[in-house]
Amino acid sequence: MDPLPKKVSHPRAISNRLRRANLPNPRSILRWKIILHLRLGDEDLAEQSYYSNKELFDKHRHELPVELLLFGAETHIAQGTPEDHERAEDILRGWMIKFGESEKVDIRDKSRIQLLLARNYQRARQFDIARAEFTTVLNIYKDQMIKESME
Secondary structure, three states: OOOOOOOOOOHHHHHHHHHHOOOOOHHHHHHHHHHHHHHOOOHHHHHHHHHHOHHHHHHOHHHOOHHHHHHHHHHHHHHOOHHHHHHHHHHHHHHHHHHOOOOOOOHHHHHHHHHHHHHHHHHOOOHHHHHHHHHHHHHHHHHHHHHHHHO
16 A cells, blocks of 8 residues: 555645654665655655665665656656766666566556656657557557447
């Protein structure tokens, strides 16, 4: 169970929970530090936490929530350098290789990862690859997208 609520009513309540929380493993530290800042709406602090824990992020990349992976990749895409686009591709493609065929992973998570990968290629001006990735998203996940748009 995620001890951090999706909607934050008061930042002090979150701070109190954070102080009382037992953070037994590195994944918990990443989740609390980065996701806490994201949910409080402080993207600058979330980005700082990401960069200061980048090594930990890499070590536990395949164990982290998709929300955290997307944030890490989006951070690099926003930087816009060729190295950052490669880093975003590494994060996203690595996840797709490991979990893309898994039945245990939510199809929405798979589509979000693949779509961000396509956007990464687009922003890196690799338009042929981006088009192929966007087409893959449409072909694989179109039934899911139609179902969600009707809900």
